[in-house]
Every structure is written in C-alpha cells, then in structure tokens.
Amino acid sequence: MSLANVLLVDDEVSFVETFSERLVMRNLDITKAFSGEEALQTLENKNDIEVVVLDVKMPGMDGIETLTEIKKKYPLVEVIMLSGHADVESAIDGMKQGAFDYLMKPSDIDQIVAKVTDAAAKKRSHEEKIIQARIKEITSRRT
Secondary structure, eight states: OOSOEEEEEOSOHHHHHHHHHHHHTTTOEEEEESSHHHHHHHHHHOTTOOEEEEESOOSSSOHHHHHHHHHHHOTTSEEEEEEOGGGHHHHHHHHHTTOSEEEESSOOHHHHHHHHHHHHHHHHHHHHHHHHHHHHHHHHHHO
C-alpha cells in the first residue's frame, strides 16, 4: 500500500513528469493533471485521492481558484500549494482558504513527502472521526 494517493497539478508538463517519477519511487501513488479544470475532473472521477499538490500559478483556472473549488466539493481532500518566490502572497491566501500547507519551488523531495504524508494522515483521521460519529448515531438509535 502506498503512503498516500496524490494528485499532482501543474501546467509545466516536464515538472509533473519528473516530479511524479521521484514521488512514485518514494511509495506515493501519483495521478497527474496539467490544469485546474483537469484536476477537478480527475477528483470527480477518482474518489481515492487524499492529497492534491497544486501549483499556484497556472493559466486559466489558477491554483487559488482550483483550491476554492476543491474545498467546496471535496472538503476532506487536503491541498498543498506549490509556490514560486513571487507567489508567496498567493500561497498564504491559499492557507487562509483551507490549504494544508504550502511549499516553495524548488522543494526538497523529502520535505514534500513528509508534508504529503502528514496531510494524508489528517484526511484519514477526519474520515475515521466521521465514521465513528455515524456508528455512534446508529447504535444510539437502537437503545
């Protein structure tokens, strides 16, 4: 079993290809998307994504817009923003909008793996709490 199911979103195809190979070697299951729109479509079709690693600067639907839509439709999915030096303000805005964290490009691979692992653990914890609350609700109806 992989450490996490990750959606890597960036409009730079070479970055996505290279980075996904490095993440797969570290036991992460990677799905790729090259735009915000494609990321949302992927999330709609693939319900096992736990963490989205999302570039802030993309043509069309940028990272902040994509983050907003992800959090609206898939509130338990954790999002890590990837930001260039000029995009720090946008990344901070992303944190305000519910991003798990942000990392500067270029990022250390071990740091990204650690953040992704933490984000996946947070999502799993929230899912477990929801399940436990539902079980408690169901069992309390029977008494």
